[in-house]
Amino acid sequence: MDYSYVFLILLLPALSFLVLGLAGMKMSHKVAGLIGTCSLAVVTVLCYYTAIKYFLIDGRDATGLFPTVTAFDFVWIKFSELLTFTIGFRLTPISVMMLIVISTVSFMVHIYSFGYMHGEKGFQRYYAFLSLFTMSMLGLVVATNIFQMYLFWELVGVSSYLLIGFYYPLHSAVAASKKAFIVTRFADLFFLIGILFYSFYVGTFSYDLTAMPELHQNVAGVAWVMPMALFLMFIGGAGKSAMFPLHIWLPDAMEGPTPVSALIHAATMVVAGVYLVASLFPLFVEFAPEALHWIAYIAAFTAFYAAAVACCQSDIKRVLAFSTISQIGFMLVALGVCLPGETSGVDNTVEYADVNGLGYMAGMYHLFTHAMFKACLFLGAGCIIHAVHSNEKMYMGGLRKYMPITHVTFLISCLAIAGIPFFSGFCSKDEILVACYNFSPVMGVIMSAIATMTAFYMFRLYYVIFWGKSYYETHKAEGAHQPHEAPLTMTVPLIVLSAITMLVGIFGTLHVFEFGEFVSANGIGFGTHINWAIAGTSTVLAILGICLATYMYKGEETPVADMLARRFPKLHQAAYRRFYLDEVWMFVTHKIIFRCISTPIAWFDRHVIDGTFNFMAWGANAAGETIRPWQSGDVRQYAVWFITGTVALTLVLLCI
Amino acid sequence: MSILSLFVVIPVLILLGLWIARNLNQVRGVMVAGSSCLLALSVWLTVAFIQARQSGNTDPMLFTYSVAWFKPLNIAYAVGVDGISVVMLLLSSIIVFTGTFASWQLKPLTKEYFLWFTLLSTGVFGFFICIDMFTMFMFYEVALIPMYLLIGVWGSGNKEYAAMKLTLMLMGGSALLILGILGIYFFNGATTMNVMEIAANNHIPADIQNVFFPFIFIGFGVLGALFPFHTWSPDGHASAPTAVSMLHAGVLMKLGGYGCFRVAMFLLPSAAQELSWIFLILTTISVVYGAFSACVQTDLKYINAYSSVSHCGLVLFALLMMTKTACTGAILQMLSHGLMTALFFALIGMIYGRTHTRDVRKLGGLMKIMPFLSVGYVIAGLANLGLPGFSGFVAEMTIFVGSFENGDTFHRAATIIACTSIVITAVYILRVVGKILYQKVADPHYLELTDATWDERVAVCCLIFCVAGLGLAPLWVSNVIGDAVGPILNVINF
Numbered sequence A: 001m002d003y004s005y006v007f008l009i010l011l012l013p014a015l016s017f018l019v020l021g022l023a024g025m026k027m028s029h030k031v032a033g034l035i036g037t038c039s040l041a042v043v044t045v046l047c048y049y050t051a052i053k054y055f056l057i058d059g060r061d062a063t064g065l066f067p068t069v070t071a072f073d074f075v076w077i078k079f080s081e082l083l084t085f086t087i088g089f090r091l092t093p094i095s096v097m098m099l100i101v102i103s104t105v106s107f108m109v110h111i112y113s114f115g116y117m118h119g120e121k122g123f124q125r126y127y128a129f130l131s132l133f134t135m136s137m138l139g140l141v142v143a144t145n146i147f148q149m150y151l152f153w154e155l156v157g158v159s160s161y162l163l164i165g166f167y168y169p170l171h172s173a174v175a176a177s178k179k180a181f182i183v184t185r186f187a188d189l190f191f192l193i194g195i196l197f198y199s200f201y202v203g204t205f206s207y208d209l210t211a212m213p214e215l216h217q218n219v220a221g222v223a224w225v226m227p228m229a230l231f232l233m234f235i236g237g238a239g240k241s242a243m244f245p246l247h248i249w250l251p252d253a254m255e256g257p258t259p260v261s262a263l264i265h266a267a268t269m270v271v272a273g274v275y276l277v278a279s280l281f282p283l284f285v286e287f288a289p290e291a292l293h294w295i296a297y298i299a300a301f302t303a304f305y306a307a308a309v310a311c312c313q314s315d316i317k318r319v320l321a322f323s324t325i326s327q328i329g330f331m332l333v334a335l336g337v338c339l340p341g342e343t344s345g346v347d348n349t350v351e352y353a354d355v356n357g358l359g360y361m362a363g364m365y366h367l368f369t370h371a372m373f374k375a376c377l378f379l380g381a382g383c384i385i386h387a388v389h390s391n392e393k394m395y396m397g398g399l400r401k402y403m404p405i406t407h408v409t410f411l412i413s414c415l416a417i418a419g420i421p422f423f424s425g426f427c428s429k430d431e432i433l434v435a436c437y438n439f440s441p442v443m444g445v446i447m448s449a450i451a452t453m454t455a456f457y458m459f460r461l462y463y464v465i466f467w468g469k470s471y472y473e474t475h476k477a478e479g480a481h482q483p484h485e486a487p488l489t490m491t492v493p494l495i496v497l498s499a500i501t502m503l504v505g506i507f508g509t510l511h512v513f514e515f516g517e518f519v520s521a522n523g524i525g526f527g528t529h530i531n532w533a534i535a536g537t538s539t540v541l542a543i544l545g546i547c548l549a550t551y552m553y554k555g556e557e558t559p560v561a562d563m564l565a566r567r568f569p570k571l572h573q574a575a576y577r578r579f580y581l582d583e584v585w586m587f588v589t590h591k592i593i594f595r596c597i598s599t600p601i602a603w604f605d606r607h608v609i610d611g612t613f614n615f616m617a618w619g620a621n622a623a624g625e626t627i628r629p630w631q632s633g634d635v636r637q638y639a640v641w642f643i644t645g646t647v648a649l650t651l652v653l654l655c656i
Numbered sequence B: 001m002s003i004l005s006l007f008v009v010i011p012v013l014i015l016l017g018l019w020i021a022r023n024l025n026q027v028r029g030v031m032v033a034g035s036s037c038l039l040a041l042s043v044w045l046t047v048a049f050i051q052a053r054q055s056g057n058t059d060p061m062l063f064t065y066s067v068a069w070f071k072p073l074n075i076a077y078a079v080g081v082d083g084i085s086v087v088m089l090l091l092s093s094i095i096v097f098t099g100t101f102a103s104w105q106l107k108p109l110t111k112e113y114f115l116w117f118t119l120l121s122t123g124v125f126g127f128f129i130c131i132d133m134f135t136m137f138m139f140y141e142v143a144l145i146p147m148y149l150l151i152g153v154w155g156s157g158n159k160e161y162a163a164m165k166l167t168l169m170l171m172g173g174s175a176l177l178i179l180g181i182l183g184i185y186f187f188n189g190a191t192t193m194n195v196m197e198i199a200a201n202n203h204i205p206a207d208i209q210n211v212f213f214p215f216i217f218i219g220f221g222v223l224g225a226l227f228p229f230h231t232w233s234p235d236g237h238a239s240a241p242t243a244v245s246m247l248h249a250g251v252l253m254k255l256g257g258y259g260c261f262r263v264a265m266f267l268l269p270s271a272a273q274e275l276s277w278i279f280l281i282l283t284t285i286s287v288v289y290g291a292f293s294a295c296v297q298t299d300l301k302y303i304n305a306y307s308s309v310s311h312c313g314l315v316l317f318a319l320l321m322m323t324k325t326a327c328t329g330a331i332l333q334m335l336s337h338g339l340m341t342a343l344f345f346a347l348i349g350m351i352y353g354r355t356h357t358r359d360v361r362k363l364g365g366l367m368k369i370m371p372f373l374s375v376g377y378v379i380a381g382l383a384n385l386g387l388p389g390f391s392g393f394v395a396e397m398t399i400f401v402g403s404f405e406n407g408d409t410f411h412r413a414a415t416i417i418a419c420t421s422i423v424i425t426a427v428y429i430l431r432v433v434g435k436i437l438y439q440k441v442a443d444p445h446y447l448e449l450t451d452a453t454w455d456e457r458v459a460v461c462c463l464i465f466c467v468a469g470l471g472l473a474p475l476w477v478s479n480v481i482g483d484a485v486g487p488i489l490n491v492i493n494f
Helices: A004-026 A029-058 A093-116 A123-141 A146-164 A171-202 A215-219 A225-240 A249-255 A258-267 A269-279 A281-287 A289-310 A316-336 A350-354 A358-388 A404-418 A424-439 A441-466 A488-509 A532-553 A559-567 A569-576 A578-631 A635-655 B003-020 B024-054 B083-102 B110-129 B133-154 B159-187 B195-200 B206-223 B232-239 B242-267 B269-295 B300-321 B324-355 B371-384 B391-403 B409-419 B421-437 B444-448 B454-472 B475-492
Strands: A069-078 A084-091 B062-070 B075-081
Touching: A004 A029, A004 A069, A004 A084, A004 A123, A029 A093, A029 A123, A069 B391, A069 B475, A084 A093, A084 A146, A093 A123, A093 A258, A093 A269, A093 A358, A093 A488, A123 A146, A123 A258, A123 A269, A146 A171, A146 A225, A146 A249, A146 A258, A146 A269, A146 B391, A171 A215, A171 A225, A171 A249, A171 B391, A171 B409, A171 B421, A225 A269, A225 A281, A225 A289, A249 A258, A249 A316, A258 A269, A258 A316, A258 A358, A269 A281, A269 A316, A269 A358, A281 A289, A289 A316, A289 A441, A289 A578, A316 A358, A316 A424, A316 A441, A350 A358, A358 A404, A358 A424, A358 A488, A404 A424, A404 A441, A404 A488, A404 A532, A424 A441, A424 A488, A424 A532, A441 A532, A532 A559, A559 A569, A569 A578, A578 B159, A578 B269, B003 B024, B003 B062, B003 B075, B003 B110, B024 B062, B024 B083, B024 B110, B024 B475, B075 B083, B075 B110, B075 B133, B083 B110, B083 B242, B083 B324, B083 B454, B083 B475, B110 B133, B110 B242, B133 B159, B133 B195, B133 B232, B133 B242, B159 B206, B159 B232, B159 B242, B195 B242, B206 B242, B206 B269, B232 B242, B232 B300, B242 B269, B242 B300, B242 B324, B242 B475, B269 B300, B269 B409, B269 B421, B269 B475, B300 B324, B300 B391, B300 B409, B300 B421, B324 B371, B324 B391, B324 B454, B324 B475, B371 B391, B371 B421, B371 B454, B391 B409, B391 B454, B409 B421
Parallel strands: none
Antiparallel strands: A069 A084, B062 B075
């Protein structure tokens, strides 16, 4: 049980950030990239070693659960006798799983960036920020308490800000980075207030339910606190995980370099909200099952909304961004539908894990599989953008001939996200749908419908990129560049990630690999069983979606799609403009906050408050001016006043 | 003679040295030597203080020394430090040290400038070491007067107006202060001016306390940018030369918070309890109001001045929460804001020195032209909006956690309103960073500008190091402060 080495997992990327940040400008691109990549390679090895040790070597303890291991936990600030802000390293099944996800994707992105960012100005800075992000994200998932999570939460936010704004001369990149930071900060405000409520009443920042036997006494009598605090924390998570209506920053965040989108805005940071809810899951179950249901409703709506928008976007990265939002919705729905009835507490039985806690396992499973195939999709999109120098689908088409490796890996990932058997997305999405049907048939039907939409828009994307009319071939005469396959540094990560997708899919479908053995709601392992009634239906639906996409988008021309866009121009336009939510938010921030709050306050300050003080100064000055003539130096005037005064005084005295 | 007197003696020696100095290099030499001595002394004092505390010395004040100065009114030159003053001295010496480098290239009248600058710092150091109310007040005045000349002579823009406004408003505050100090002195039996002795043997009647508390709190509050007495700050900062802005926002404004805590609340505890709600409302307004005002300013220094109103409002806000955690947070916030805002003003001064404009609308794309200064500016901005790893996060979180310890709805609501400032801060910081550093170069003339010189690098690096150091390893500072805050709060919450 010796995990003393794990501090290296956080320290190495931090050091790499410092070295690259301070001395990066003096290094060549190659050295800088190698420093970043090597340190991350070591971190990846350590993470895999930790996972193997945790799950396989040490395994379950005497009670049949994976133990919660706190490798270290030191006091960072001591607020009061009760509340101590500690920073530590905590291993639980989900945090170990997250270590694997983060280190794998991050390592792949580091390698990929060698090719993608080749020759870019600011290459060193890019690797420095990647290291900073990786460190923060790893710190977030191993948090021993909610405040540590908040600390790293802010750090991932700022790394995301720096990386979205990487191309800082571009106005759009700067605006996008600002938007991302401010929207997530706004959500974090609720997170912070939630933490304040939680810590005050519970008396600790820790969220380990089992370690707090006195918890029920502490919150007795203030029953409203826990649901409110937990829901406030969820709002923070919703901001990072781009839940409606706080999702507006994520599509714009695609202004960043594509590998960054793959790492931060698809695989790791955006699932922080899911991870947060999963970490607080026992608390939710114990104190706020209704809040959990609300999370499910919000997430289901978000999943639907994002899927609808994704069907109409023309920028391939935006399609992927909305697909990410939709898939995160799936994960949160899975967590939210865990409790169909009134259940108090997590029962330590296999049946519980299999029925009531199924959504938890499914959500985490989907997080894992989604990270791999979505990173692969984004990196594939990066290769395509690299080849055609644009994000817009009109510059693509027919690329399968020119980019065979990208094509195959992209197809694998599309099949996975669509939920076709023997691909990883199938295993996880099927479990989510089962959990939804357990919760209520309505939820199940809705989520199945969204899954169908997913298959449709992903294959629409696939066809417009790799099939259809080739932009190069039709514009060859005008000097269009011939698209070419990406270099090896870029294709190897694609192959690795799609291989993981395939392997997990095949072994998962054949019950060789059982995710439920490692991660489950109450820690007790169980074998997943594919419910073919649901899985079969959803597979058929997914194939239908794919067929529809094939019918509409495979050919050189897309008459059906064009016709639909013409028939419903308003709807198409609204979906293309993301149902005008950005405009609404712009109205709120620019018109209301700037025009109606800040400007009047600034005016008030300058004119009313400052005016008052200036008026006082003016008054003193004017008074001085008024009484100055009295001291004229004119002796006759003094004599007049003197005599007048004497007479007046005498009269007054005589009268008395 | 106590070691603390050196904090006054060294500046006096610097003044002497400056007077003798014959050329620019000698002036700079004297300033560097002197401010390094002060820095070394304050570091040594901090270490000695921590060691003394660890060896079990629990006196409220250490290194005390007292000599009668004006018998008829029992005025004494009494010095002594607790954890709060130790960190404040450390902060002051860091700002003076970096301020020296930040005004390295200041011309003309360099010698005279440094003379007034040093006199100002004498006042600041004297204020923090003293525990005699009247001597404190005297040093307070010593710190204020040079501001008038420093802004009026070496300032920029509408400097005469700004200098006059600042001095008059702060003088108005001092008028209230001296009334309050005399009130405390006479109603406590006219036996001592020593803060510790008054606090230990306090028999000022409660209704008299209620009369004099507003005098002292507002008197110091003017300097601490308490709404609505803050309007000297934007004009004053905008016109002041770089190092003066640094010293003023970094240290002088902290005199306000320190005084409110040490004199107003400590010596008039029952009034503090009774009247705190009024001032809590005012400080909550300060916090949010300053942040919103900063959002629409176009002058870089105005933005930072309003940001200071917001952050210093948070200091007074936390003090009035009167829990140990919140008050520790308040002192941390003083320290943190002092360092961050000094860094900000230093960078703004350096950018202004090159571009000759501070108008946000006319700047743009500086990241390409002056990468060092721009990166510094981004770091300062991130520190200011409370990014973990920098001091602002530690201070703000301590304040919010501490404020939440008050369980009633009024304090809760005030805390939540104050919390919103962290979002508004992000808005105005990122707006400026996005406008002036990123995007395209706004004016082709800027392309010929150069990056920071070595002396500017020293100042910036030193401040960034301190901001990050405090943000990464806050425990020792918060312990030192917490130990000192405890006894004072025991008096207030008797």
